[in-house]
Amino acid sequence: MSRLFYLLPLAAFLFFAGLAGYMLTQDKTDAVPSQMVEQPLPDFALKPAVDGIPGVSRADFVGGAPRLLNIWASWCLPCIAEAPHLERLKEEGVEIVGIAVRDEPEAVAQFLERHGNPYSRIGADEISELMIELGASGVPETYVIDAEGNIRYQHIGDIRAETVPMLLAKLEEVR
């Protein structure tokens, strides 16, 4: 057998090492982006998650200004961390629609009392139905919905201080 043949394993290995080395320098996110971005919102109607705040249906997203759809839950720790930033978005005049996933009315009420209520409406998604239809990979997630009810942007994970201006810009962009 020729010498060249014996070089093959080395060549294959060098290719792998180069690839792996390159990938190690790349930022790694495990988030799975939704296929629903740039698609219209699916049809849905969710009953109120807590007394005193209306529930959510698709019709609530049509007309007026673009809105944020925030998937959260009272049992979710990052949701506590993002609560003040949602509050700031509300102060900027953004309408935020909440979807409480697998939650109980008492727990939702307690959460809002403790961490504030940035939401105009909160729908109860008891079995993660809407969450799955939106292609969300976890809680919390925030979607930018334009005035025609189309999903324009997906933010995976909690909203941080630096995310706020970015979301405001996105909302302005789709206006």
Place this chain on the structure above:
Amino acid sequence: MIAEIGLAALWLATALAALQMVSGAVGMARGSDNPLALYARPAAVVQATLAILAFAMLLYAFAITDLSIKLVATHSHSAKPFLYKLTGTWGNHEGSMLLWVAVLAASGGLLAGAERRLPERTMAATLGVQGFVALGFYAFLLLSSNPFERLPAPAPEGIGLNPLLQDIGLAIHPPTLYIGYVGLSVAFSLAMGALLTRQVNPAFAKVMRPWVLGAWVFLTFGITAGSYWAYYELGWGGWWFWDPVENASLMPWLAATALLHSVSVLAARDALRTWTIMLGVLAFSMSMLGTFLVRSGVLTSVHAFAVDPERGTFILVLLGLYIGGALAIFAARASSIAEGKRFTATSRESALVFNNVMLSAILAIVLLGTLYPLLTEAFGVRVSVGPPYFNPASAIFAIPMFLVMAVGPLLRWKDDAPRRIRRELIGLAAIALIIVMLAAFVGHYDVLPILGLALAAALAIGALLPLRGRNLARVPLATWGMVTAHFGVAVALFGMASESAFTSEKLAAVAPGGSEEVAGWTVTLENVAPVAGPNWTAVEARIAARRGEGEPHILAPQARSFWAPAQATSESALLTRWDGQLYAVIGDRAGIDEAGNERWQLRIWWKPFVTFIWYGGLLVAAGGVLAGIGHVRVDLRRRRATARGDARRADLAALRRADPIAEPAE
């Protein structure tokens, strides 16, 4: 003090590894009479003692939950059951790497202390390579993952161990695999030593064989145990998920299987020299690649318990040094090791070469599937490769491999006429054909499981044929080992095929008192109640399972919530029968039925003969053990005979000196 003793032992061991490397290199280059070359063996032995001491110190720190050590505080908890305190030692990155180097040093010490058959230069080169490998891992441990790091102030309480790892499986599975991986590192060092000193011959193969065989037995056992752990602990009802880390343990096994067969041919027939060296490098590469994939986090995996890109870089550098270096030496030297004895296309050697190619092809398929997401991600596309690729792609090569495996042991070495075994060939083919036809007649099943059943039957009979017409008491143990292992493969294959062809599954929302039917079993949910364990609470379902009109058996699957750290796990309940297992999992609450009772998600499987997968795996490992005992016995007998011969010659020489006239009869 404990941590300091451990750390000091580790640094000393590192220094000795450096000494072993230099001394080995000198021994290879200048000959073993050079004064510097004398240190290699003792350095390896003392290093082994120190590395084991370091590991024992960490084990002790975990046993007493010394919360001033960062590793203990972040991975243990004072309220954990004692067994899991101990197993927690290797249930984390640093501790498992320390176990890795401890086993590496121990086997290096064993090799240096016990192996006297190799030429001294080859031995020096081998120990030098072994020292080089060990040095890299010591550096990795000390520079990027120090297990003995102290906290500035002791923690009041530990964080706890990942609940999925709080299982008896963890006590066995990782150490077993590590011993396997490390055994392959010795095989690697031996292969490099032989290649560097151009000593690739049967004597070298006989030294290498027990290490490969031992490593292979441990890997086989480790994979079998790991598969069973995933099966009952993860609660998905599957036994193999083609997860990157599972693949990372399968690839070294495939390479080691091919290596085991090659090294046996080299020992017995002086053929397959380049195969043996190449596979020796490949097997160790694959075990290092596994370590890299698990630790670096470049691939997403359910096993990624300790991910850190910085460590990934370190391991990649080590990988480049060892594997890149070894493959470069291989490329330069391979054509200089002559091919060895010739053989014809219809010989046992050819059958083994064919299956080497098939095993390597399956290895390539698995490697490609495992790394493909890495490749596409470099171009910004995220894909996940699963059973639809792995099953058919590996079957393309596995099916011919099983066919040759059924026939190969019937062939003679060097040259054989296929006509001699015509009757056996026709018989085996007929069995396989009848099963395929029966299955097509009985029902609609997938192609692969049916082929699996047919091949399993042919292979089971083919595996036993080498015993035909022989006096069983006189069959060598090594042959028994081969027969057992091949028969085990047939048993496992039967289990896999049966599980995928005949499994029945039922997912239902059931209120207490409600019943479901699955494959002849009536499953009744009696009640759901909360229970508490040492560090968890759970809801436990009591399920009565009755087969036909038989006695009911109680199963109690749980949905557990651990509080340190907070995590939910699903504890499946299994009912084992000789012809299969009933597998029950309880899920979430699923609303309320018309009568106002709470309903629960229940998932029930009946998996016919699924247990044969692991029985088969154990048989394969047992075959390896038998073969190992056989080889050791033969070797000891030969050593004793040589010693007797030497003694007799010495006596004769002494006699001659004492009485020069006497002419003793030879």
